[in-house]
Amino acid sequence: MPTIGVKRDLLFKLLGKTYTDEEFQKLCFEFGLELDEVTTEKQMITKEQGEDSQLTSGASEEIIYRIDIPANRYDLLCLEGLVLGLLVFQKKLPFPLFSAVKPSEGDLQKLIIKPDTAKIRPFAVAAILRNIQFDADRYNSFIDLQDKLHQNICRKRTLVAIGTHDFDTIKGPFFYDAKSPKEIKFKPLNQDKEYTGEELMELYSTHAQLKHYLHIIKDSPVYPVITDSNGVVVSLPPIINGDHTKIKLTTKNVFIECTATDLTKAKIVLDTLVCMFSQHCSNKHTVEYCEVINPNGTSVLYPGLRYRTEVVSAKKINKKNRY
Structure with a gap:
């Protein structure tokens, strides 16, 4: 628990x-x-x-x-x-209705999944929180929720890894690919120089938190990587984000991507994040769709935010509660 x-x-x-x-x-x-x-x-x-x-x-x-x-x-x-x-x-507040919408201006942002991701981490979902207002407490809560999700439903990032980014520092469409560790080079979060994928494994081998996730990809011939249309590395999941997209208190638009080995879990994680923090957006409880294009050419809009209605008799429920 x-x-x-x-x-x-x-x-x-x-x-x-x-x-x-x-x-x-x-x-x-x-x-x-x-x-x-x-x-x-x-x-x-x-x-x-x-x-x-x-x-x-x-x-x-x-x-x-x-x-x-x-x-x-x-x-x-x-x-x-x-x-x-x-x-x-306590019936002090009606339950809000969460909704996903297309952008009021411009095209949908796209995350394009390349075929080689099937070799290591095949699934990805994404969304954008627009016009969010952070303060120190909200920012800390945003980071802490990601950590809690990583430790629980994400099974220490093996099933799902979350990346959150300052959207205004990058340009779509985004590409999710798998490349040789030697081909990947970028400046990771809070570092002052660039490292290759191989060098990152050495850099974080003694890191108090990140060393526990290295085994997920370390021995693979390819590492998952997300880049923007200019080739800027957004993240190396499930290890570290790029420093270029670091979220600050002044960040207004947040690009969220979740890569996964379990698509169902990824959908739940994305829905949870956007529902909890869309209340801090200027258009409350609303999130912007992203279009995820699969290797076979099919596309899906995320997040789902699906509602359902269940009709269950009190008699049946009471039977379930008997020990």
């Missing part, structure tokens, strides 16, 4: 009510969650790393709620989804 940490005061502000710890614990229980721990950033670091003045010197004393989330509720793995779920549950 995954656990998320949210700032208590920010959570209460968004919920429009201040709770005692006991009151919020009760609300969580009624909703099907569990308030696991009331702590601070400093206490969490101390617990994980031990007493170290260098590690804790900049840590906040702000109260953090650590909340256990059911394994199948990917929409609750961030502050945005948690607040939405609780407000709808």
